[in-house]
Amino acid sequence: MGAQVHGTQDFDKVKRSEIKFSEEAMATVQKIISNYPPEKIKSALLPVLHVAQAEFGGWLSPETMDYVAEVLTIKPIEVFEVASFYTMYNLKPVGKCTLEVCQTSSCWLNGAEDIVRYIEKKLNIKVGETTKDGMFTLKTAECLGSCGTAPMLQCGASYHENLTFEKVDALLEQYKNEGRLRSYTDKDYHNTL
């Protein structure tokens, strides 16, 4: 089933059988599901995918999407359609920290391009790439709604605003020291102005 749904991506039945939400994640998923009537369970898909992405390494593999479909009792293709539409879901492995630098008007006018070039040079990667140590992935994003404090970047649930090269240095150092996966569901997000 999965191999047909997910096209050319390999589908590993053994991996699929090993995928299971932790108790804590499943409790969160059940809470999300309870917000919707049973016939509208598909409406829970977006937040459940965020939980899945945070739980299974920062990306949604074909096996993870298949599992989410089972949990929500919907078709795997319905999960894939949504996951492949929104840029917040990663369909390929990413680093523990995905840096999303806003490149829209306000940020662009205030030096977003320089910030992107600076990070590229510092991490020795280009936009769309991941560092060899698996720590950072660099992306650009469209307006993240923080235009008044441009330039800015998002990493997981955290916003880092009024960016300077010095702030970027400190940020990368901090994330590297913490060394853990950052996700949109982080409860310990820290916004810096």
Ligand code: FES
């Ligand atoms: S233009 Fe960058 S946050 Fe809006």
